[in-house]
Structure formats: structure tokens, C-alpha cells
Amino acid sequence: MLFVNRLLNLRSLHNLHSSLWIEWRIALRFLADNPLQTLLISVAISVGAAVIVFITALMLGLQNNMINKTLGTQAHIRIEATQQHNIFSEIAEGRYVWALESPRAQRLQTINNWQQVRDTLDKYPQLNAVSPLISGPAFAQKGTARSSVALVGIDPKRYHGIINLQEYLLEGEFSVTASDVMIGSQLAEDLGLRTGDKLRLDAGDNRQSVMNVAGIFELGVRELDSRYVYTGLKQSQTLLNLPGGVTLIEIKISDVFVADYWARRLQKLTGLYVQSWMDSNAQLLNGLQSQTMTTQIIRVFVAMSVIFGIASVLAVSVVQRTREIGILRAMGSSQQQILRVFLLQGGLLGLAGSLLGVLLGYLMVQGFNSAGQRLFEIVLEPSMLLSAITIATVAGVVAAMVPARRAAKYDPAVAIRYV
Amino acid sequence: MSNQNQQVVLQLNKINKIFNPNTPLANHVLHDISLQVSRGELVALVGTSGSGKSTLLNVMGLLDVSSSGELYIQDHLTQGLSEQQRTQLRSESIGFVFQFHHLINAFSALENVLMPLMLRYGKPSKEQTEYAKYLLNEVGLSKFIYKPTNKLSGGQQQRVAIARALVSRPALVLADEPTGNLDTQTADEVFNLFERFNIEHQCAIVIVTHDPRLSARCPRTIRLDDGRIVYDGASVDLPTNFQAT
Numbered sequence: 079m080l081f082v083n084r085l086l087n088l089r090s091l092h093n094l095h096s097s098l099w100i101e102w103r104i105a106l107r108f109l110a111d112n113p114l115q116t117l118l119i120s121v122a123i124s125v126g127a128a129v130i131v132f133i134t135a136l137m138l139g140l141q142n143n144m145i146n147k148t149l150g151t152q153a154h155i156r157i158e159a160t161q162q163h164n165i166f167s168e169i170a171e172g173r174y175v176w177a178l179e180s181p182r183a184q185r186l187q188t189i190n191n192w193q194q195v196r197d198t199l200d201k202y203p204q205l206n207a208v209s210p211l212i213s214g215p216a217f218a219q220k221g222t223a224r225s226s227v228a229l230v231g232i233d234p235k236r237y238h239g240i241i242n243l244q245e246y247l248l249e250g251e252f253s254v255t256a257s258d259v260m261i262g263s264q265l266a267e268d269l270g271l272r273t274g275d276k277l278r279l280d281a282g283d284n285r286q287s288v289m290n291v292a293g294i295f296e297l298g299v300r301e302l303d304s305r306y307v308y309t310g311l312k313q314s315q316t317l318l319n320l321p322g323g324v325t326l327i328e329i330k331i332s333d334v335f336v337a338d339y340w341a342r343r344l345q346k347l348t349g350l351y352v353q354s355w356m357d358s359n360a361q362l363l364n365g366l367q368s369q370t371m372t373t374q375i376i377r378v379f380v381a382m383s384v385i386f387g388i389a390s391v392l393a394v395s396v397v398q399r400t401r402e403i404g405i406l407r408a409m410g411s412s413q414q415q416i417l418r419v420f421l422l423q424g425g426l427l428g429l430a431g432s433l434l435g436v437l438l439g440y441l442m443v444q445g446f447n448s449a450g451q452r453l454f455e456i457v458l459e460p461s462m463l464l465s466a467i468t469i470a471t472v473a474g475v476v477a478a479m480v481p482a483r484r485a486a487k488y489d490p491a492v493a494i495r496y497v
Numbered sequence: 498m499s500n501q502n503q504q505v506v507l508q509l510n511k512i513n514k515i516f517n518p519n520t521p522l523a524n525h526v527l528h529d530i531s532l533q534v535s536r537g538e539l540v541a542l543v544g545t546s547g548s549g550k551s552t553l554l555n556v557m558g559l560l561d562v563s564s565s566g567e568l569y570i571q572d573h574l575t576q577g578l579s580e581q582q583r584t585q586l587r588s589e590s591i592g593f594v595f596q597f598h599h600l601i602n603a604f605s606a607l608e609n610v611l612m613p614l615m616l617r618y619g620k621p622s623k624e625q626t627e628y629a630k631y632l633l634n635e636v637g638l639s640k641f642i643y644k645p646t647n648k649l650s651g652g653q654q655q656r657v658a659i660a661r662a663l664v665s666r667p668a669l670v671l672a673d674e675p676t677g678n679l680d681t682q683t684a685d686e687v688f689n690l691f692e693r694f695n696i697e698h699q700c701a702i703v704i705v706t707h708d709p710r711l712s713a714r715c716p717r718t719i720r721l722d723d724g725r726i727v728y729d730g731a732s733v734d735l736p737t738n739f740q741a742t
Contacts, residue, residue, distance in 0.1 A: 408599075411584070
């Protein structure tokens with residue numbers, strides 16, 4: 079008896095391996111045998127898949143657009159010198175000291191060893207651009223008109239990776255040197271400046287310089303357009319009285335959503351004060367997160383309706399196929415084989431439906447992109463289409479589980495009498 | 498194994514079957530059924546409707562489990578086997594023919610015949626396909642092997658079912674009213690096939706039938722009444738009052 083048992087088990091192992099062929103065949107035939115039902119559910123699945131693809135792509139496009147708009151004119155990570163703070167003398171154990179502390183004024187200060195920091199950061203391939211710059215307050219003056227501005231001394235080659243000013247140029251040319259400055263469109267309007275005009279910059283303590291307006295840019299952010307004055311690094315260093323110093327290192331990274339991680343990492347690395355765009359744009363981030371959540375909820379509900387659709391069709395199919403299941407069982411098919419036949423059907427429906435759906439979603443996106451006035455373009459990434467197909471196929475298998483188990487558990491003696 | 502044991506294909510010892518046991522709906526269908534079927538036997542199983550014939554056939558075919566008693570298929574005790582092992586034994590040793598032919602319409606005649614082999618071994622080999630074609634030829638359907646089975650007549654479908662029952666060269670073929678819904682002439686033709694394969698392949702065949710003409714053609718008859726064997730012997734000696742069903 080033991081021998082028989084072992085023999086049977088060995089055989090069944092062999093069966094598991096060799097018999098998937100017939101499960102595929104039966105599953106395909108069962109689907110092909112009822113073409114209308116198969117077509118209807120495939121279309122239903124494809125509509126669901128198309129909605130998921132479209133809404134995901136739409137949200138992604140929208141978010142990318144918002145991020146690009148916001149982050150196009152600012153760095154992802156900013157490194158500043160450590161803030162100055164009061165240092166207390168040590169307090170002997172067991173004694174308490176009441177102290178009234180008045181916080182230190184944060185004067186403009188340079189980042190120590192910024193050349194070293196810059197060179198170190200240059201070694202990380204994930205940091206797309208590293209741009210040291212000096213930024214401080216000044217007055218811009220033309221005739222008797224004055225306006226408070228932010229002087230930004232840059233190294234043009236490096237700053238190009240942070241904000242490509244060339245793109246935002248309204249007039250003139252991109253040139254920041256010891257004598258040339260770039261100003262924002264709002265400031266130009268406020269002071270009545272045109273390209274080629276002279277502009278006096280006054281950074282206090284009699285540090286003044288008359289500069290030539292080489293170009294006027296418009297970043298689309300009023301605050302920046304009315305305040306930013308770009309000069310060469312050296313010029314600003316002189317004006318702000320920080321010879322050879324920089325106050326900021328701006329960084330752009332490839333994946334904006336890991337800015338937090340990099341900020342923390344660079345904080346540890348440099349010991350300086352590091353902020354990511356996520357810290358300074360909490361509202362945007364919050365908005366993006368709610369959008370993502372909304373999308374997620376819609377996707378989950380659509381996916382659920384697809385899953386229940388597949389499940390209900392297969393549930394009906396299992397009942398319709400009761401007699402055939404009984405025959406197959408009497409012909410020697412195992413419960414596992416029956417189970418797999420219906421799981422395969424679920425997977426195949428998911429696959430067929432999602433292939434159709436991805437195509438439909440693609441057409442919808444094309445339609446959106448080519449429909450006249452729009453704020454942004456949706457980009458469909460192949461990886462997303464692939465994952466939609468994978469998810470739908472897996473969902474099909476999952477949906478088939480309950481009906482398939484029911485089919486496998488049919489009592490063959492009863493099933494075979496079912497007419 | 499003794500020579501005699503090899504000869505016994507099917508052995509039942511005190512088989513009982515109770516549906517819904519331990520409930521008010523309990524229904525004792527088979528009472529202490531004991532019988533043996535040997536290699537090459539052709540047995541008619543007769544009895545009135547509700548006498549338990551089909552239940553007995555299902556138990557013998559491992560489609561249903563008995564409530565008590567022992568069932569041996571070719572020396573294998575079947576009680577205590579797992580569902581999987583029972584399926585295995587069924588696919589190796591038993592062929593079925595049902596009243597309503599029970600073919601799978603999504604497949605052709607040839608694929609239906611090959612189904613037991615495909616379920617066991619996957620893609621059929623050339624030899625297996627050739628053997629299935631040979632069987633279809635033997636039952637006179639060589640012209641219809643690629644036809645979907647729902648395009649065939651009742652008699653043709655039943656002949657496909659017979660070819661299917663034989664394709665795995667089983668030691669035992671169980672037929673549940675295989676001629677039940679066929680006209681007399683077709684029924685005779687189908688029965689001729691059973692007789693022929695019984696002799697050629699030496700497989701044991703148990704046929705449930707209501708047709709006294711056909712049961713008379715089987716050498717041995719077992720008669721069931723209310724779930725008890727009331728006669729088991731040569732068909733020619735069957736008492737006349739047992740003949741009418």
C-alpha cells in the first residue's frame with residue numbers, strides 16, 4: 079500500500095509538470111466556445127484598463143507639469159552656511175541657570191571650504207547640477223527710482239543646470255560678467271529699463287557699481303521677476319563684501335521625489351544647513367499627494383469593478399460548464415487541473431482585455447494631446463502600459479480564484495448529472 | 498501477486514452508501530454490496546429506477562465515496578486514498594460511458610477521445626493520436642474525427658464516448674445506460690461495439706441498462722432492488738420476474 083501511495087505521488091508530480099498544456103488548451107477552447115461572452119467581458123475589462131491608463135497618464139502629466147513649472151525656477155536642494163547661534167558656557171552639575179537669550183542676527187556669511195564641498199558633490203552622478211552662488215540684498219537705482227533687489231552672483235556655466243536663463247530671455251542676451259547684469263521683466267518695468275541701459279547697484283556701506291543691462295528675463299514668478307538681478311560671481315562678491323565667498327550651493331537632482339533623502343544625506347556629509355524643495359514647497363507637495371491619492375482611489379475602484387466583472391462572468395461560466403467539469407473529472411482530471419483551467423481563463427481575459435484597453439487608453443491620450451488648447455502634454459510611458467497589462471492579468475487570475483475553487487470542488491458524481 | 502488476484506479487476510466488500518448521514522434526510526441507498534468482476538467479464542447491472550444502480554456505478558468508478566465497506570480496483574484498496582490518488586487511479590484504470598454521451602462540445606471528436614490521455618500526459622504523442630484514430634475508425638467514425646462533437650448524431654456521439662473510454666486501455670469500463678436515448682437499431686450497433694472490445698481488449702465491462710434485450714446479451718447479470726443485490730449470476734438463469742424493469 080505504501081508503495082502504491084508513493085508511486086501515485088510521484089506520478090502526480092510528473093503530471094503537474096506535463097499537463098499545463100492541456101489546461102491552456104481547455105481554457106482557450108472554453109473562451110473561444112462562448113465568443114460573445116468572452117468579447118463582452120473583454121470589452122468591459124478594456125474600458126476599465128483604458129480608464130486606469132488614461133487617468134494615470136493624465137495625473138502624471140499634470141503633476142509633471144506642475145513640478146516642472148515650480149521647480150523649473152528653483153533648485154531642488156539648497157545648501158547654506160550653518161545659522162549662527164549663541165553658545166553658552168558650561169554649567170556645573172547640580173546648578174541651574176536662567177538665561178534670557180536674544181537670537182543672533184544672521185549676517186551674510188560664506189560657506190567655509192565651498193570649493194571642497196562643490197568638488198565633493200560633483201562626484202555624485204545623481205546630482206545633475208551643482209552651482210555655488212552668492213546672494214544678498216541690494217538696491218537697484220535708475221535716476222531717482224529705487225527698488226530693493228536680490229543680488230545673485232552666479233557662475234553662468236554651472237547655473238545653467240539650475241535655471242536655464244536662456245530659455246526665459248525676453249530681450250537682450252544672456253551675459254553676466256563684471257559689468258553685465260540680467261534683470262527680471264518686472265524690475266525692468268518698475269525702473270523703466272531696457273537692454274543696454276545703465277543700472278546702479280547699491281549694496282550698502284558705499285559699495286556701489288554701475289552695471290549694463292545685458293538682458294531681461296521673465297521666469298513667470300512675480301517675486302523673482304521683480305527682484306532678481308544676476309551678476310557675475312566676482313561682482314556680487316565685491317558688492318556684498320564677501321570676497322571669494324559664496325552663500326549658497328544650489329543643486330538639481332535627477333529624481334525630484336528623493337530630494338528629501340539627498341538633503342538629509344548632504345546634511346550629514348557637509349554639516350551645513352540643507353533644505354530640499356519639499357521643505358520650501360510644502361503646499362505643492364501636499365497638493366501632489368492629494369492628487370496621487372485621488373488617482374489611486376479611482377484606480378482601485380475601477381480595478382475592483384473589473385475584478386468583480388471577471389469574477390461574475392467566470393462564476394456564470396462555471397455553472398454553465400458544470401457538466402463538462404464533471405466529464406473532465408471522470409476522464410481523470412485532477413481538482414488542481416480544473417482550478418488551473420479557470421485561473422487561466424481569468425488571466426487570459428485580463429490579458430486580452432488589458433491589451434485592448436491599453437490600446438484604447440493610448441488613443442484617448444493621443445486624442446487629448448491633439449485636442450486644441452491644452453496646458454500640458456501627456457506622456458505615455460511604455461513601463462506604465464506594461465504594468466497595466468501585468469496588473470490586469472494578475473487581477474484576472476485573482477478574480478478567477480473564487481469561481482475556480484468552486485469548479486474544482488464540484489462533486490463529479492453530481493456534476494456529471496447536471497444538464 | 499497471485500494469478501487469481503490479477504484476474505480480479507473490481508472487488509466490493511460490504512459496500513454501504515448513505516446520503517446525508519446523521520440527518521433527518523439520511524437516505525440509505527446501498528446495503529452491504531459485495532461482488533467481484535474479473536478480467537474480460539461483461540456484466541449487466543439492472544434494476545428499477547431508484548434501486549441504486551447509478552450510485553453503485555459511481556462508487557465503483559471512484560466518482561463517489563462509499564460510506565463503509567471496501568472497494569478494490571485491481572488490488573488497490575481505494576478507501577483512505579486522497580482525492581488526488583483516487584483521480585489518478587480512475588484515470589489509469591477506469592473508462593466511462595454515460596447515457597448522455599457527455600462529450601465536450603468545444604473539442605473535436607478526436608480531441609474528445611484523446612482527452613483522458615491529454616489530461617494525464619499533456620500533449621499527445623504520435624502513437625496516442627494514432628491509437629485514438631484507430632479507435633474512431635473501429636467505431637466507424639473515421640470520417641468525423643475532426644468534427645466538433647455537437648455536429649454528430651446521438652449514436653455517433655455515443656460511439657465517440659466509447660472510443661474515449663477505451664483510449665487509456667482501462668482494465669474496467671463502466672457504462673451508465675449507454676443506449677438509453679438511442680433507437681433500437683443504433684442501440685444494437687453500440688452494444689455490438691461493447692461486445693467486440695470486451696473480447697478484443699479483454700477489459701471488464703459493467704453496463705447499467707433498462708433494456709432486457711441487451712442485458713440478456715451479457716453473460717452475467719447483477720440485479721439490484723432497493724440497494725440490495727437480489728440476483729448475481731448467469732443472465733440465462735435470471736428469474737423472469739426480475740427481467741422486466
